[in-house]
Amino acid sequence: MIRPLLISLIALVTLCGQAGAQYASNSPYGKPERRDPIFLRFPEMAQRYWVNTETMAASHKSVAVPMPRQCAFVYADSYTRGQMSEREVQDTALSTCNRKLAELGPLGENYNINCQCKVVISDDKYVVPRDSMPEQAYGPASIFYRDGQGNIARLNGSARYGALIGHDRSVTFSIDNVNAEPVCEGTFTNEAPNSGRFSLSCFNGKFGGNGNYESRTGAPNDHIVARGQNRNGQPIVMVIGLPAQLATNTYGGI
Template identity: 40%
Template structure:
């Protein structure tokens, strides 16, 4: 009997442990998500609106912040915790609908989720992105006029702000690495890039230009040349369909 009770106790303890959620991590202004978005950091920690808000929620497209934008909502006196949360998700989903299909950029579904709520992270630590991510399209035209198109996503370690430089990696929708490169942003709306793409058989370097579209369709365009006389157009921040329609024939 004692043995049975001992086994039963162990089973109960294991079930309780499995059912206990991880303790939510409290947000800090030096966390990667706030360093990637200085405007969000300033508003969340420094504005009068957030200091009086009882409820605060931030929604982002996930996983890995698959589209480079966020929605932050701070409650007004008449808003409940649930109202604030639902407004953040609703606004994020509306932005996603304006953005367009992402099936050619990601093999996984990109959906809005609450990342931060009540000053705590609402995702497991492993789900929180530590770098920036965005859909990317490459259009390579060789010296004979033949065009190669690459749609996928990019991972980068900078916020596309003046004075920055950092690495950039291009992946297929399934996560296979296609290109590596660098980006530097000396000016407010322009910069430089270099790419080495063994899988697509080209290297290129050129200029970046920031295109401020209707939110959330702000994006960055890189135009460069290859050593053998080809040309490359790199579009960061637009889904493949929008990138193809606007830049695919250039």
């Protein structure tokens, strides 16, 4: 009963998104660039969009992400197969994005906004206003730590950063709470393609720590998990890319 209802809901959301779809030929919003934040967040998509000969040369290609501000760490890119039209490629990307978003579960503990998938790029044109796209990369974030009494505490919100983690040597990031108030800042230092060191400072230096991070693909979603210790030797776990509930179920035990 639940599964058919979920499928129907995804179809309805996709249909609603189609009503506002825009073709590249009618878009005044300009062309995407390789270093745009959307491609910094999703290097696998960037590889297909800009590098792989088969996909980059497709007659139609579309990218759909949750909006506003790419509010969840998921995406869907679609490319022409056979005689697919631009609209069909858009529909495929939007449907895939909605399915991935539904699989993640609720985002209300990370964002105080309504997060919905939308086609943002079609045939090498932005089809949404450029000022609606983020200037940095965004993703849901959760930090797990032990308080002064040794109890497990949790901070939920969203992370943002402006460089490609795992490719750029050093990447600074910041974390806002669910009310979009800045609470933490830190740095990822790359030591290997998918891992390195991190440092974190929160609440104006009252809380922080450092340790190692690892980028993980899939299972259940592309995300970053960082493990370390605070100044008192207590463990810290930071997860970027998973909603709070999913992050808690996967890593919340510290």
